[in-house]
Amino acid sequence: VAGTIAGKRSQDGIEDQVGYADGIAKDSKLAFFDIGLGSDCCFPPNPDVLFSTGYSAGARIHNGSWGAAQQSKYTKYSTKVDSFLYDNDDFIAVFAAGNDGAGDSTKSIDTPGTAKNVIAVGASQSSGRDLYQNMLGENYLMEVSSRGPTVDGRIKPDIVAPGYLLSAKGDQNEIGECDPPSSLTQLPHVYSSTDQHYGIRYMAGTSVSAAVISGSLALLRQYFVDGWWPSGSAIVSDSFDPSSALLKAVLINSAQSLDGIQLMNGTTYAVADYDTNIGFGRMNLNKSLPVKGKNELKAALFDRQVINDSEEHHYDYTISSGDCHLYEFSATLVWVDPPASSGCLKCLLNDLDLTITSESGETYFANGMNSPDGTNNVERIRTSAFKGEKFTLDVGASNLSTQNQTYALVITDDCSETLSSVARTSMIPSMVPSMVPSIAPSMAPSMAPSIIVTSNHTTTSPTTKKIKNQTKKKRKKRKKKIKQKIRRRK
Incomplete structure (x- = not known):
C-alpha cells in the first residue's frame, strides 16, 4: 500500500531511478500510525487520535486500507470520522470500500467507508501485464469489490480505481532487492515466477485501489499548494491550501463510467453512470484538471463558498468555442456535512442542491435523477454540450441544520464526440471510460469566486438570491414546476 502511494526505485537508496513499480506520488512523504496488535489487525483508536497524529506531522491525506464489515451502516465510528473532517476542512480521509461484494452483495460497504465526508474506494480490474487469466481490463469492476x-x-x-491486480513495491528480505533494471528485456508479469527475485509483489483488493486514490489526491493537492493555478506556472504567491471538499469534487468530477462487472466465471453485467456498484465511476486524472500537452480540458473551480439557509448561488458558464463540435460538460458539488447520529436512516443534515439550466430552458438534476437529490452530499451532473453553449448552474440550500454551509464546486468541459446523455441512477451500472493517467502541473482552475477566464470561455462569480418564506410545500411545488421542463438529450 505504501509503495503504491509513494514507492520509488533506487538501487543504492540515494539516487532515484525509473522503476517498473513506482508509486503514484513518488516524492510524497508518509507518516505511519500502527493500528495492529502483534500480528492481529485492526484496532484503530478514536479518529481524533488517529487523524490528529498525522495532521500534526503535516499530513493532510489519510489512507485507510482497512475497515470493518457492518453491512453499510453509519456507525459510531463513522460519526466520529465525519466530526473530525467537519472540524478540519483541509484534511481528507480515504478508505477501502471492502471486498465483500461477491455475488452482487449489496449494502456491503465497510465502516468507516460509510461516513459521509470520506472517499470510499471500490476496485476495478487493472490492465496490461497486471491482468490475470480471462480478466477483461480496467473497464470492469472487480467482482468482490463491496457495493452500496x-x-x-x-x-x-x-x-x-484499479486494484485487481496491481504491481507494487514488495519485500523479499534480500540485500540489494529492487525492481527489475531497465536493461531487462522481459518486463515483470503477474504470471512470472522470476519476479520473486525482485522487490515487486502483486496485490488485489480495495486496499490497493484506496492507495491509488490517496496517491492521486497528493498530486491534486500539490497542484494547488505549488501555485499552478491560475497561471499554469508554479508561482509562490498563487499557492493556497485546498479544502477536502475541493479535492473530492475535482476527483469525482473526473470519474468515467465502466463497461460492467466481470464475475469470476467470466459473466459480465452492465453498469450505469451513477449507481451503488461503481459510485461515480473510475478516476481519470487526465479529466480532472487542465494539463498542458495532456488534455484540452477547461475548468472553473470555486472553493470554500459559504451559503446560508434558503439562499441560491448562480453561476454562468459558457462551453469552449474550439474546434470540437461536441463537449463533455461536467459539474460536481461537494460539501462536508455535519456528523449525524449513528444508525441514522437519513444521515444528510444540510441539504444543498445542484441544478443546471440550458439557454433553451432544459433543466438537469444531479446524480442521474429527475428531481433534487436530498440524500447525498456529493452531486454531479454530466452531459453533452455544443461549443459556445451557455448554461446557468444553481446551488441552493434548504432546511440547514446549521446557520450556513461551505461547499466546493467544480465545472469542466472537454472535447468528446461519444458522450451519451445523463443516465438514471440504478442498482446495476453502463457506459464508456478511459485509461488512468498521471497528472503533471499545468493550466487550470480557481478557488476565488471572482471572474474566471479560461481560454475561450468565461465563468462569473455567483450571484445570491434569498428564497423568502419557502415552506416545504412551496419547495415541492417549485420542484414539480422545474421537473416539467426536463427534456433529455438523445
Missing part, C-alpha cells in the same frame, strides 16, 4: 448503497440510501463507493 448505505443503509440510509447514499451512493457508495464514491469512486473506483
Whole structure:
C-alpha cells in the first residue's frame, strides 16, 4: 500500500531511478500510525487520535486500507470520522470500500467507508501485464469489490480505481532487492515466477485501489499548494491550501463510467453512470484538471463558498468555442456535512442542491435523477454540450441544520464526440471510460469566486438570491414546476 502511494526505485537508496513499480506520488512523504496488535489487525483508536497524529506531522491525506464489515451502516465510528473532517476542512480521509461484494452483495460497504465526508474506494480490474487469466481490463469492476448503497440510501463507493491486480513495491528480505533494471528485456508479469527475485509483489483488493486514490489526491493537492493555478506556472504567491471538499469534487468530477462487472466465471453485467456498484465511476486524472500537452480540458473551480439557509448561488458558464463540435460538460458539488447520529436512516443534515439550466430552458438534476437529490452530499451532473453553449448552474440550500454551509464546486468541459446523455441512477451500472493517467502541473482552475477566464470561455462569480418564506410545500411545488421542463438529450 505504501509503495503504491509513494514507492520509488533506487538501487543504492540515494539516487532515484525509473522503476517498473513506482508509486503514484513518488516524492510524497508518509507518516505511519500502527493500528495492529502483534500480528492481529485492526484496532484503530478514536479518529481524533488517529487523524490528529498525522495532521500534526503535516499530513493532510489519510489512507485507510482497512475497515470493518457492518453491512453499510453509519456507525459510531463513522460519526466520529465525519466530526473530525467537519472540524478540519483541509484534511481528507480515504478508505477501502471492502471486498465483500461477491455475488452482487449489496449494502456491503465497510465502516468507516460509510461516513459521509470520506472517499470510499471500490476496485476495478487493472490492465496490461497486471491482468490475470480471462480478466477483461480496467473497464470492469472487480467482482468482490463491496457495493452500496448505505443503509440510509447514499451512493457508495464514491469512486473506483484499479486494484485487481496491481504491481507494487514488495519485500523479499534480500540485500540489494529492487525492481527489475531497465536493461531487462522481459518486463515483470503477474504470471512470472522470476519476479520473486525482485522487490515487486502483486496485490488485489480495495486496499490497493484506496492507495491509488490517496496517491492521486497528493498530486491534486500539490497542484494547488505549488501555485499552478491560475497561471499554469508554479508561482509562490498563487499557492493556497485546498479544502477536502475541493479535492473530492475535482476527483469525482473526473470519474468515467465502466463497461460492467466481470464475475469470476467470466459473466459480465452492465453498469450505469451513477449507481451503488461503481459510485461515480473510475478516476481519470487526465479529466480532472487542465494539463498542458495532456488534455484540452477547461475548468472553473470555486472553493470554500459559504451559503446560508434558503439562499441560491448562480453561476454562468459558457462551453469552449474550439474546434470540437461536441463537449463533455461536467459539474460536481461537494460539501462536508455535519456528523449525524449513528444508525441514522437519513444521515444528510444540510441539504444543498445542484441544478443546471440550458439557454433553451432544459433543466438537469444531479446524480442521474429527475428531481433534487436530498440524500447525498456529493452531486454531479454530466452531459453533452455544443461549443459556445451557455448554461446557468444553481446551488441552493434548504432546511440547514446549521446557520450556513461551505461547499466546493467544480465545472469542466472537454472535447468528446461519444458522450451519451445523463443516465438514471440504478442498482446495476453502463457506459464508456478511459485509461488512468498521471497528472503533471499545468493550466487550470480557481478557488476565488471572482471572474474566471479560461481560454475561450468565461465563468462569473455567483450571484445570491434569498428564497423568502419557502415552506416545504412551496419547495415541492417549485420542484414539480422545474421537473416539467426536463427534456433529455438523445
